[in-house]
Amino acid sequence: MAEAATGMKAYVALMKPRVLVLLQITALCAVLIHDAQIWRDTGEWDLLHTGQVMIVVIVGGMLTAGGANAINMWYDRDIDPGMKRTVNRPVPAGTVSPNQALWFGIGISVIGVAWFMAMTNAVTAFWAGFSIIFYVLIYTMWLKRTSTQNIVIGGIAGATPPLIGWAAATPANELSITNPFFLGEPLPWLMFTLIFLWTPPHFWALALYRSSEYEKVGVPMMPWVKGSERTLLEMKVYALLLVGIAAMPWLRNEAVGNEGGLIWTIIAFSLGFWYFQTVLRIDPKEKLDDSGRLPTALRSFKASLYYLALMFIGLVITALNTWAAIIFLAILGGNLARTMVRRNNDVGNTITS
Numbered sequence: 001m002a003e004a005a006t007g008m009k010a011y012v013a014l015m016k017p018r019v020l021v022l023l024q025i026t027a028l029c030a031v032l033i034h035d036a037q038i039w040r041d042t043g044e045w046d047l048l049h050t051g052q053v054m055i056v057v058i059v060g061g062m063l064t065a066g067g068a069n070a071i072n073m074w075y076d077r078d079i080d081p082g083m084k085r086t087v088n089r090p091v092p093a094g095t096v097s098p099n100q101a102l103w104f105g106i107g108i109s110v111i112g113v114a115w116f117m118a119m120t121n122a123v124t125a126f127w128a129g130f131s132i133i134f135y136v137l138i139y140t141m142w143l144k145r146t147s148t149q150n151i152v153i154g155g156i157a158g159a160t161p162p163l164i165g166w167a168a169a170t171p172a173n174e175l176s177i178t179n180p181f182f183l184g185e186p187l188p189w190l191m192f193t194l195i196f197l198w199t200p201p202h203f204w205a206l207a208l209y210r211s212s213e214y215e216k217v218g219v220p221m222m223p224w225v226k227g228s229e230r231t232l233l234e235m236k237v238y239a240l241l242l243v244g245i246a247a248m249p250w251l252r253n254e255a256v257g258n259e260g261g262l263i264w265t266i267i268a269f270s271l272g273f274w275y276f277q278t279v280l281r282i283d284p285k286e287k288l289d290d291s292g293r294l295p296t297a298l299r300s301f302k303a304s305l306y307y308l309a310l311m312f313i314g315l316v317i318t319a320l321n322t323w324a325a326i327i328f329l330a331i332l333g334g335n336l337a338r339t340m341v342r343r344n345n346d347v348g349n350t351i352t353s
Helices: 008-014 017-042 047-078 098-119 122-140 150-158 161-169 187-207 211-217 222-226 228-247 249-280 295-320 322-352
Strands: none
Touching: 008 047, 008 098, 017 047, 017 161, 017 187, 017 295, 047 098, 047 122, 047 161, 098 122, 122 150, 122 161, 150 187, 161 187, 187 222, 187 228, 187 295, 211 222, 222 228, 228 249, 249 295, 249 322, 295 322
């Protein structure tokens, strides 16, 4: 276990910085894809404006998502001491008091929403505020301790960064606060759906070898309530749906135009198939490693992080230039092929031995 952070580092730890990085990548990719579309249609790109929007999104996203995470740690102060994964968080470790964590979370959340309101538009501020309220009230305070579908429904909050990034990149006169769900086109909602479907298999891979800890503190996580086989079945369904994203024809037209449609389909399918294979390989009966982790589940968990980042990066590159997407696909294909061959060889050597 890592040592508990102290001082200013403890307040940074309250924000869950590692989680924030991946969330901000998806938001920034949404900004780039939005502006790449304009460039492809008009041949003009104000790079300075794009950079300014990205900085605004980074600052606002760190504040709002970090604030929600801090409030989450305040609320979970009764169960975090009972799990190895969370025992050294600032509140259970005693480096930040519960009240300090609560007011710090509320404070930076409010500042973050106000930041978006002042620097972008009301729709961006709406989605930032929505993500905070949904994560804190719906997921943390309700679903997490009452439903095995907690991470599924709660994943809505974590899927909002592309909506925030897209809205921030869109001129205010093209949006309406009376209908914040309308963002001009369906593409940002596709990115939202991608993260939403990715969240359950990503998190359950971790929960598979932490199920006893969740059971001990009374959090009804799928693996210990429904069993590992049921969990794996649902993981496979969600992972298979991620493969199916490549087959969405409207995405190809909206995101990358007709020219890059085929390339994006191959990229999305290749990444989805590669990730799906890691889920299929999870063996809940295998021996735990020295750290008490399930090796195949841990590999799938790590692969899910690469999958999501590469999907968004691939979408950005394909939206920018078809030839660049071809090069990205070639590099990606070579790396995925080597990874799968190496994994097959490792399995074969294990069986032989």
